[in-house]
Amino acid sequence: MTILVGEETKLVVQGITGREGQTHTLAMLKYGTNVVAGVTPGKSGEKVDRVPVYDSVRRAKSSHPEINASIIFVPAQFAADAVYEAIDSGIDLIVEITEHVPVHDSIKFINYARGRRVTIIGPNCPGLISPSESKVGIMPGHIFSKGQVGMVSRSGTLTYEIAWVLTKAGLGQSTAVGIGGDPIIGRDVLEIVDMFEKDPGTSSIVAIGEIGGDAEERLAQKVKRDGLKKPMVAFIAGREAPPGKRMGHAGAIISMGAGTAKSKIDALESAGVKVAVLPSEIPSLIRSSGK
Amino acid sequence: MTILVGEETKLVVQGITGREGQTHTLAMLKYGTNVVAGVTPGKSGEKVDRVPVYDSVRRAKSSHPEINASIIFVPAQFAADAVYEAIDSGIDLIVEITEHVPVHDSIKFINYARGRRVTIIGPNCPGLISPSESKVGIMPGHIFSKGQVGMVSRSGTLTYEIAWVLTKAGLGQSTAVGIGGDPIIGRDVLEIVDMFEKDPGTSSIVAIGEIGGDAEERLAQKVKRDGLKKPMVAFIAGREAPPGKRMGHAGAIISMGAGTAKSKIDALESAGVKVAVLPSEIPSLIRSSGK
C-alpha cells in the first residue's frame, strides 16, 4: 500500500504544454504514471506524447471522468486560478509544483480546499512518488525504490539524497511526499505522518525538516501526546543557518528567534524521536528502531 | 415533534438592547421561549428582563454553552457581521429578522453558512414558532395553536391570517416557518417542506407562496418527480399583481414575465397540489386530503 498516489492515480497535468509541463509529463509517462489528460487554455486538440490536451479541466474531466489527481505547472500568477479550477472540477488531490506563489493566494486556496475535503500538496514542492507505481512530481524516479519506508520532506533534493541513501541500503519507500518549502502549504508534516501511521504498506517513517516555522515542534508535541505506532527517524537541515536569513526556501528562515534547527531537534528528541546528524546514519537508525 | 425550534431551543438574541430586540425578547419570554442570553457590543452587564447581555456571541456562548439558536435584530448594514459572528461561534440555527439586508451580503453569508451546515432562516422574515413550545420570531403567539399542520410562508401577516383560520377551524400547527420575503433567503420552501415530510409531528403541510422567483414552480417539479408523503395545500398571493412592480417584499416582483401567480398555481395544480383561492378554504382542503 501507498499513500495519496499509487496505481489507481489517474492524472491530469495543468499547464501541460509549457516547458516544465512537457518535460515532466514525458518523465512521468516514462516512469509509468497514468497521465490521462493535459490542460492548456487555447490548445485543445494538441497532444503531448500520447496525452490529449484540453481547454479546461472541466472538458478534460468530461472526456476522462476517471481523473482523480492533478499536477500543476502554470506560472505563479496563474497558479491560484488553476487550483480553483481543479477543486471546482471535483479533483481530490492537487499537487502544486509552482514556486513563488504569493502567500495570500495559497492561504486562500488552501482554506477553500479544506472546506471541500480536497488534498493539496505544495506549492513549491517536488510532488509525490510511490515507487514503481506512480510518480506525480518532478523527482528523478530512478533514485527511489519500492519498499516500506514512508518519507515526508520540506525539501526536494534533500529528499533525493536521503532516498538514495535508503535505496543503497536496501530500504525501499512506500511513498515519498515533498510537502514543499513555502511557509503556507496544503498538507504539513503532521498530516502526512498521520497518513503513514494508518498506511499498512508503511512500516517506518523518515521525516525531513528544516529551519523555519514550528511544524517539527508541533510534530514532536503530537508524538509526545499520542505516541507513534511506527518507528520514526527525523533529519533537520539548517543547523548552521544564521538567523534572519532566508535559506533558499521561502519558509526556511529563523525569524524572531523561532524556528531554529536546535529547537526542532531538541523537541523531537525529547519526544523520543531519533534525529540523524548525517544522512548516512538514517538506515541504521531505522533498522535499530524497527519493531 | 416540531422542526427547527422546540422545547430544546436555547436562544441568544443579537441586538437585544435595540427597540425591536427588547420588545420581542419580552414577547418571546412571555410566550415561554428559552431566551438565555443577549448580545449588544458595549452593553455587557446589562439585563433585558431576566436575560443577561454580553459584548459578543462568543462571550455569551462561553457563559451559556447550551445556546443553539440565535435571532438577529441588528440594523441591515450590520446584519451580515452578526450572522458571521453567530456562525463562527458555533450556532446551528440563525434567524435573521432584519429587513433591507443587501443581496450581496446575504448571498455571501448564506453560502458561507451552507458550507458549515448552519441553517439560516431569513433575512426579512417573521421567524419561526412551534406553538406552546418555542417562539423564535416576531409573530403574535396567541394566533397559533399546537397541532399537526406544518406551515411555511414567504409572508408574515399572511401566515398569521392563515394560522388564525386554521386555529379557528381546530387545526393546530406543528411549526410555522416564515422563510422571508427577500429574493435570496437561507432556506426556501422546498427545504422546509422536506423537513416537514420527515417530521413525525407533522401530518399535513400548508405552503404559502407569492409572486416572484420560481421557488413554487421548483416545489411543484419536485412534487411531480418525487411525490409527497403528506397532504399539502398551497396558497399563492399576488394574482392581481401587475408585472414589473415590487409588491412590498423585495422578492415579490414579476420580472421579465416570470414569477406570476398563474405560473405557480398552474405548476402546483399540475403536480396534484391543491391550491386554495381563499384562505377560508384551506381547513376543508386539508381535511379532505387527509389520509
Next chain:
Amino acid sequence: MKIHEYQARELFQSAGIPVPRGELCRTPEEVKKVATGIGKPVVIKSQILVAGRGKAGGIKPASDPSEAYEVSKNLLGATIKGIKVTSVLVVEAVKPQKELYLGFTVDRARRKIALIASGEGGIDLEELARSKPDKIFRREIDPVMGLHGFEARDAAVEIGLAGKTASDFVSICQKMYSIFERVDADLLESNPLAIGGETGSLVALDSRITVDDNAIFRHPEYQQVDEELTPLEREATAAGLAYVQLDGDIGIIGNGAGLVMATLDVVAHFGGRPANFLDMGGGSKADDVYKAVKICLEQENLKSVFLNVLGGITKCDEVANGLVRALKESSNKVPFVVRMVGTNEEEGRRILAESGIAYLDSMEEAAEATVRISKQ
C-alpha cells in the same frame, strides 16, 4: 434601482472595458459638437429609465452632425413612454461583425451569482431563451470566492470564442464582475457585446446595470427617483409606504405585503377592481396609518376602501386612531370597510365604534362587503 445607461457606461469605461466613443449631451448644440468630434455616423440614445425605449423611438441613428442636431432636437424634450427626455447619449455607430451577450445576475434558486453568456447577442435574452435555449451558457459563480479566471475562460470557449477575442472576453468578464460586486448590482449586462467593426476587438455597445435597492445606502450616487412611478406612487414612496397604483376603483390598505396581495386577490375574486396596493408595513403607529389613509384617498374615482389589519406587531388601537384622524380631516367621503383583529382589538374597535365606523371579523366577508359597496 436601475441606473442610467450613461452611468453604467462610465463604470464600464473606468474599469477599462472598451465602449464606443461618445458623450452625454443635454442640448442639440452639444450633440452636434460631440457628433462632429466623433466624425462618423452616430447613434443618439435617450437617457430614460424604461424598458423598450428603442422600440418606442428613443434611440435614433444620425449619419452626420447636422442630422444628429435635428434628431436630438426632436428627442430632447420629447416624452417617451410617459417620461420626458432631458439628456441623450451620443455614441459612435459601430457596425459589429458579430454580437455577443454577457451578463451577471443573482440566481435566486441557487443563491449564487449567474454568469450568462451567448454567442448570439443583440436580441432580447428572454426571446433567445425561448428560441434557442442551447445558445445560452450559464455558470453559477460562488459569491464568496468571486469569479475565477477559469470560469470566464470556460464561458469564452463554450460560446465559441478563441484566440485574442477569447482573452479579451475573459478580461471584460472579470471587469464586469468586479463592477457587479462593487456597486451591489442585481443585474449587469452588455447586450450586445460586439466583436467590433474594423479592428475586430470587443466593444460593449450597450451597458445596463440595476443596483440592489437595499444596498443603495452604500452607493448614494445612484439614488434617484424611479421615473416610471406615477405621482401618487412617488409621494407614497417618499412617505416610506409600499404603494403600487392600479386601475380599479377599490382602495386597499393593509399591514404586511403578503396580506395586502392576498387582499387584492380576494377583492378581485368577489368581482371588485383594486385601485392600489398599499402596505403600511409592520408595527405601524397611528401617524403611519394616518399617512397611508391620506395617500390612498388621493386617488380619484374611488368607490370604496378596504382597510385590512391583522394585528401582530401592529396594534389595532393605533390603526383605529390613525384612521379616525385621517377620515375626520378628509373631504373625500368614500365609504370605508374595516376588518381589524389581533393585538389590542377591543380598544381599536371601541375607538372605531365611537366614530361610527363599522368593522368586521372576517377578511373575506369584509372584502365581499367592500365590493358590494363599490358597485352601488
Next chain:
Amino acid sequence: MKIHEYQARELFQSAGIPVPRGELCRTPEEVKKVATGIGKPVVIKSQILVAGRGKAGGIKPASDPSEAYEVSKNLLGATIKGIKVTSVLVVEAVKPQKELYLGFTVDRARRKIALIASGEGGIDLEELARSKPDKIFRREIDPVMGLHGFEARDAAVEIGLAGKTASDFVSICQKMYSIFERVDADLLESNPLAIGGETGSLVALDSRITVDDNAIFRHPEYQQVDEELTPLEREATAAGLAYVQLDGDIGIIGNGAGLVMATLDVVAHFGGRPANFLDMGGGSKADDVYKAVKICLEQENLKSVFLNVLGGITKCDEVANGLVRALKESSNKVPFVVRMVGTNEEEGRRILAESGIAYLDSMEEAAEATVRISKQ
C-alpha cells in the same frame, strides 16, 4: 520585503488611520521646516530597513526646530548598523496615555491570518510573549472571508478597551486588515498604537509592513534592494541565485535549498566553517553553474569549495561544463571538491576528468575531504 516606515505610514494615512503629523525629509533644512510647521517637539526617525534602529541611535527626539536641525545633521549621512541614512521621517512627538499593540501576520501552522493585539504595547512583542503571554490576544482570521467586524470588536473587548476607544480600535483594525490584504503583506503592525495625548483618541505611532516577496510583482512600487545584504549577496540576488554570506572559509554550492543547508551542516559536523550558502536551484544549466561558481569565488579568504550536486532535473553534464568554464577563467585557484551523482552522471564525470577535476560519490566523504583541504 520590508518596506520603509514612511511608506507604511503613507498607507496607514491614506486608509484613514490616524498617524502623528509629519513628513519625510532628505536635508536638515527640510527637517527644520517640517519641525517648524509642526510647532511642537518632534521625533526624527532614520528611514533604514534594519531591526533595532532605535537602540542603534537611529531615532532621536528634538524639542524645537533648531535642535531638530542639529540632530538631523548628525543623522543624515551617518551609517547605522552598516547602512547609510539618506532620509528621515520627522513626526510630532506624541505622549501616549497608554500604548497598545496591534498586528496581523500569516499563521503558518493554522494556515490563517493571525490578528494579534495587546493592551500592553510599546515593547517588543517577543519580549511581551515571554514575560506576559496572557496579555496577548490572538485570533485566527479566515483568509477567504477576511476580517469581520465582530472579530475586531472581540479583540477590543479582550484587551480591555471600551466606548469610543473600542470603536476607534475596531475601525483601525479593519483598515489595517484591508491594507494587509491589498499589499500582500506577511506582517503588518503598529507598535505602539497609542491612546493619544490630549484628545485620548488612537494614533498609530509606528507602522511596520513586510510585503510577501512572491507577491512583489503585484506591487512594483515596493520593489527595492534589501539594505541588509552584503555587496556579494546583492550581486548573487541580482543573478537569481539564493546566496547567503557567512563568516567561514569553505565555499558551498549545491542544487536545492534543503540539500545545501544539509551540506553546510555536514561540513560543520566535520569541523569546517562554511563561507556561504549558495543554492543554484533546480534544473540549472551550464550558464547558471558558471555564474554560481564565479560569485562563490569572489569571496575572499576561501580555503576550499565544495560543489555538491544530486542530479534530478539538474543534469551532471551541464554542471560539469559550467564548472570547468568558470574555473578556467578564474584566477582564484582555491581547491574544489566535487560530489556529483544522478542524471547524466557518466557524461559529467567524463567532462570533469578531462579537466583534471576530482569527484566523489558520497556527500559525507566529500565534505570531510573539503574540510581536510581547508585546514592544510
